[in-house]
Amino acid sequence: MKKQTFIRIATVAIAGAAATPIAAANLTLYCSAQEEWCQLMARGFEDATGINVDMTRKSSGETFAQVKAEEANPKGDVWWGGTGDPHLQAAEEELTEPYVSPMREQLHPWAIAQATSAGDRTIGIYSGALGYGYNTDLLAAENLSEPSCWKDLLKPEFKGHVQMANPNSSGTAYTTLATMVQLFGEDEGFEFMKGLHANINQYTKSGSAPIKAAALGETTIGIVFMHDAVAQAVAGFPITVVAPCEGTGYEIGSMSIIKGARNLDEAKQFYDWALSVEAQNLALQVNAFQVPSNIGAETSDKAPDLSSIKLIDYDFKKYGSSDERKRLLEKWDNEVSVLPQ
Numbered sequence: 001m002k003k004q005t006f007i008r009i010a011t012v013a014i015a016g017a018a019a020t021p022i023a024a025a026n027l028t029l030y031c032s033a034q035e036e037w038c039q040l041m042a043r044g045f046e047d048a049t050g051i052n053v054d055m056t057r058k059s060s061g062e063t064f065a066q067v068k069a070e071e072a073n074p075k076g077d078v079w080w081g082g083t084g085d086p087h088l089q090a091a092e093e094e095l096t097e098p099y100v101s102p103m104r105e106q107l108h109p110w111a112i113a114q115a116t117s118a119g120d121r122t123i124g125i126y127s128g129a130l131g132y133g134y135n136t137d138l139l140a141a142e143n144l145s146e147p148s149c150w151k152d153l154l155k156p157e158f159k160g161h162v163q164m165a166n167p168n169s170s171g172t173a174y175t176t177l178a179t180m181v182q183l184f185g186e187d188e189g190f191e192f193m194k195g196l197h198a199n200i201n202q203y204t205k206s207g208s209a210p211i212k213a214a215a216l217g218e219t220t221i222g223i224v225f226m227h228d229a230v231a232q233a234v235a236g237f238p239i240t241v242v243a244p245c246e247g248t249g250y251e252i253g254s255m256s257i258i259k260g261a262r263n264l265d266e267a268k269q270f271y272d273w274a275l276s277v278e279a280q281n282l283a284l285q286v287n288a289f290q291v292p293s294n295i296g297a298e299t300s301d302k303a304p305d306l307s308s309i310k311l312i313d314y315d316f317k318k319y320g321s322s323d324e325r326k327r328l329l330e331k332w333d334n335e336v337s338v339l340p341q
Contacts, residue, residue, distance in 0.1 A: 024051075024052055025049075025050070025051040025052065025263070025266050026051065026052045026053075026054065026263055026266065027045070027051050027052070027053045027054070027077050027078065027263050027266040027267065027269075027270055028053075028054045028056075028075060028076050028077045028078075028262070028263065029041075029042055029053050029054065029055045029056070029076070029077065029078050029080060029270070030055075030056055030058065030063050030066070030067070030076045030078065030079040030080070030258075031055055031056065031057045031058075031079075031080050031081050032057070032058060032059055032060040032063050032079070032080070032081040032082025032083075032171065033057075033080070033081030033082065033253070033288070034208060034228075034231075034286065034288060035057050036286040037081070037282075037283060037286045037288050038055055038057045038080075038081070039055065040282050040285060040286055041055075041080065041274065041279065041282065042055040044279060044282050045270055045273055045274075045279075048273060048278070048279075049269060049273070051266050051269065051270075053270075056076075059082065059165070059169050059170050059171065059205060059206050059207060060081075060082025060083050060085075060086045060087075060170070060171030060207075061086060061167075061168060061169040061170050061171055061174065062169050062205070063079055063082060063086070064086035064087075064089065064090055067079060067090055067095050067096075067258055068090070068093070068095060071095055071259075071260075074258050074259065074260035074261060074262070075262075076258045076261070077257070077258055077261040077262065077263045077264070077266065077267040077270075078255065078256070078257055078258065078261070078267045078270050078271065079096070079255065079256045079257075079258060080125070080255045080270075080274060081125065081253055081254075081255070082171050082253060082254070083171030083172060083174065083175050083207075083251040083252075083253065083254075084114055084122065084124065084171075084251060084252040084253065084254040084316055084320060085171060085174055085175065085178065085251075085316070085319055085320040085325060086171055086174070086320075086325070087118070087122040087254035087255075087256050087320070088114075088117070088118050088122060088254075088316060088317070088320025088321070089320055089321065089322045089325050090121070090122070090256060091118035091119060091121035091122050091256065092118075092320075092321055092322045093322055094121075094259060095258065095259055096121040096122060096256040096257060096258055096259055097121065097256075097257040097258065097259045097260075097261065097264070097267075098119055098120040098121050099120060099121075099257050099268060099271060100115075100120050101123070101268075101271055101272050101275055102272065103272050103275035103276060103294075104123075104275075106275065106276075106277075106294050106295055106296060107123075107124070107275065107293045107294055107295065108124070108127075108293050108294075108295055110124055110127060110252060110293075111123060111124030111125070111127075111252065111293035112124070114252045114254060114316065117316060117317045117320075118320075121256060121257075122254045122255065122256040123254060123255055123256075123271075123275070123293075124252040124253065124254055124293045125253050125254060125255045125274060125275070125280070125292070125293050126252075126253040126280075126283070126288075126290035126291060126292050126293055127250060127251065127252050127253065127290060127291045127293070127306065128225045128226060128227045128250060128251055128253070128289075128290040128291065128304070129225065129226050129227075129243065129248055129249075129250045129304055129306055129309045129311060130172070130175055130176060130179055130223075130224075130225055130226070130248045130249045130250060130251070131223075131224070131225070131226040131229065131241065131242050131243050131244055131248055131304075131309075132147075132153070132211075132221055132222060132223045132224065132229065132242050132244070133211050133214055133221070133222055133224065133226075133228075133229030133232065133233070133239045133240060133241050133242065134146075134147065134214065134220055134221045134222075134239070134240055134242065135214045135215070135217060135219075135220055135221075135237075135238055135239060136238045136239070136240050137217070137238045138161075138214075138217060138220045139220060142161070142220065144157055144158065144161070144220065145157065146240075147221065147242065148242060148244070148245050149244050149245040149246055150180070150183075150192065150244040150245075150246050150248075151192070151246070153196055153199060153221065153223075154192070154195040154196060154198075154199065155199075158199045158220070158221065159198065159199045160199065160201045161199065161201065161219065161220035161221055162196065162199045162200050162201065162219070162220070162221045162222075162223065163200065163201055163202050163203075163204065163209075163210035163213055163214070163219040163221065163222050163223070164176060164196075164200060164203065164204070164210055164222070164223035164224075165203060165204045165205065165206060165207045165209060165210060165223075166203040166204065166205065166337075167328075167329060167332055168329055168333070169205045169206075170204070170205065170206060170207040171207060171251070172207025172208070172223075172224060172225055172251075173203075173207060173223075174325065174328075174329070175225075175249055175250075175251055176223055176249075177189075177193065177328055177329075177332055178249065178314075178319040178328065179248060179249030179312065179314070180192050180193055181319075181328065182249065182312050182313075182314065182315065182319070183246060183247055183248070183249070183312055184246075190331065190332075190335060190336065193332065193336045194335070194336055194339060197336050197337070197339055197341065198339070198341060200341065201219055202219070203337075207224060207225070207228075208224055208225075208228045209222075210222030210223055210224055211224040211228050211229045211232050211239065212232065214232070214237075214239060215232040215235070215237035215238075215239055216237075225251060225290075226241055226242075226243060226304040226309075227288070227289035227290050227303060227304060229241040229242075230289045230302055230303065230304060231287045231288070231289055234287055234289075234302055235287070241304070243304070243308075243309045243310070245310075246310075247310040247311065247312050248309065248310065248311060248312065249311070249312055249314045250306070250311050250314055252316065253290060255271060255274055255275075257271060275293065275294060276294065277294050277296045277297050280292040280293070280294045280297035281297055281298050283297075283300075284298060284300055287300075289302055289303040289304065290303070291303060291306060
């Protein structure tokens with residue numbers, strides 16, 4: 001072969017190799033926080049890393065069910081947000097991957113405790129207290145008394161005026177069920193849920209939907225995490241936020257890497273980034289009023305002050321366990337949801 005021919009062939013080969021596209025890095029994100037926050041986290045990570053994010057938003061109960069259904073052929077990489085109980089159940093059932101982030105030392109003790117209790121298969125990303133909000137205009141129009149306690153919601157005058165999510169699909173509603181059992185004891189807690197059922201006008205799929213309905217005047221009272229009620233009040237709706245007088249439970253919103261993740265390296269990058277001050281401060285842009293897990297991240301001055309709320313000693317390990325969660329949900333299905341309204 002002539003020298004110039006060899007050079008020509010080699011040049012063409014190099015040019016062809018240069019034209020071959022390099023596969024882009026990707027991440028499949030399952031998100032269980034509010035839609036705007038999920039979108040902001042996805043786009044923020046793309047901007048920070050150049051990694052493409054395919055995000056799906058579902059409630060935490062729905063996401064747990066999806067992760068479990070996909071166990072043999074995982075399609076997601078990271079599950080971010082939503083109450084910690086289903087994350088803990090996923091950890092117990094080994095549906096998620098152990099990972100110790102180098103960001104861990106920057107977190108509040110409660111976030112690290114969440115990780116420790118789950119064998120490092122999940123970690124706390126924010127915290128928030130359970131409560132409810134009511135539409136002051138509707139309350140006045142219906143001449144209803146102002147509720148300030150959980151048991152106020154059982155009054156006959158509130159029949160058809162209360163909305164909450166279904167605990168099978170919503171982490172918020174499961175936290176409500178587990179809170180009543182811990183606050184009043186199991187027998188009285190289930191009696192409370194039965195009495196509440198008589199006043200419920202709808203069980204929604206999403207945990208934040210009841211307070212959005214209250215804001216729009218579609219229901220008077222919505223049982224939610226208090227930060228979701230604050231968000232509606234800040235948006236200008238006539239919502240009053242209530243920390244119930246008897247005390248209340250709280251959530252540790254969590255994040256987990258899905259076992260068998262197809263994009264494990266990218267999942268770890270997201271995990272580390274999501275624990276950073278930069279990522280957690282994004283919450284302020286979408287009026288997410290939870291308390292962030294990074295000690296250096298900003299908490300809005302409008303966020304509920306957890307130190308001033310009577311919080312129960314919520315047993316995350318017990319009520320996030322697979323057996324206990326299944327037992328309580330089955331009992332609610334059989335003893336509460338079937339009752340007439």
